């Protein structure tokens with residue numbers, strides 16, 4: 043029996059009834075909310091400015107990536123981007139991380155080449171992260187650069203090109219390690235993950251698939267040679283199936299990086315847009331975690347191709363979160379987002395996608411897993427199917443609203459109202 047407050051609001055009533063309903067199925071909603079509050083999602087900074095960065099504001103997006111749309115209000119500098127991020131975090135329950143790319147360096151108007159970047163070029167990001175209590179993750183940017191125009195970076199057959207990108211990645215690991223050390227000391231946040239993704243590949247069928255992969259493995263080995271303290275810093279590598287202009291061959295394929303991560307003991311990054319369009323990453327998690335200690339997820343949504351649409355609450359997302367919860371992997375799977383939509387309010391894109399990732403995680407945490415597993419073990423697949431389908435109409439929405447209220451963020455239409463206010467007051471005034 044649930045004890046009701048003397049004059050509960052309708053939301054409190056709804057939560058108490060939901061709690062009772064879940065308790066009937068052996069699910070503890072309070073425990074689910076406690077667990078959900080501890081999951082820090084890494085928001086991708088690049089949703090705020092269409093992967094532009096501040097190195098060369100007029101530069102074209104390269105590396106087979108494309109942001110489509112021209113919705114007004116894009117962040118034009120790091121101060122605006124941080125301001126937009128503050129607004130996004132204020133509408134997302136919990137405490138979350140920020141995932142930075144190296145092109146978001148602030149070099150005070152000086153041109154600093156990517157192989158010369160140092161942590162001082164991110165000092166304002168670090169100060170902000172400390173003040174606002176965000177852990178940071180990091181990425182070298184091996185695209186949108188003249189030295190990437192030939193289609194190859196770390197897997198390039200040109201020794202000078204390859205050297206430049208190796209040095210860039212070495213510089214980025216050091217920056218990531220400095221982020222991790224400073225933030226974990228100041229805030230107790232988890233280590234910084236520096237994730238390497240490169241676009242290298244061929245538009246048309248290659249005559250030699252092997253050489254670029256051998257070069258890539260050698261480049262990565264050189265980059266990872268310096269031992270960094272795993273208490274502060276972790277390395278991840280991210281494969282891909284294809285990109286625009288690299289449809290026939292990508293040197294850093296899934297198999298390449300799976301083997302690399304297992305043999306070199308790095309994290310593997312699974313991006314939901316980096317596989318065949320009907321292939322999902324949910325089913326990969328329990329396989330790769332037999333051989334790897336930890337993985338990083340780039341939760342995204344491809345529509346017919348790796349289109350990086352805003353993450354919605356669909357079956358793919360639910361399956362990913364169910365796998366994480368069912369496998370007991372919450373400490374071994376780092377959840378990051380990776381999408382960019384320039385056709386809608388960019389703040390809304392962050393807020394909608396992150397809240398959806400959390401809603402999916404909450405639904406997974408509220409699953410009547412003990413009963414489901416008991417039915418499965420007994421061979422009662424009819425009962426399993428029935429309960430899985432019934433669980434879809436359980437009142438998780440009331441639990442979600444309770445969580446938002448607990449965490450001091452708005453619910454329902456109030457979220458959109460806050461976004462509209464910020465658009466009218468801030469974003470709409472940017473030309």
Ligand SMILES: [Mn+2]
Nearest residue numbers: 280313340380
């Ligand atoms: Mn990705």
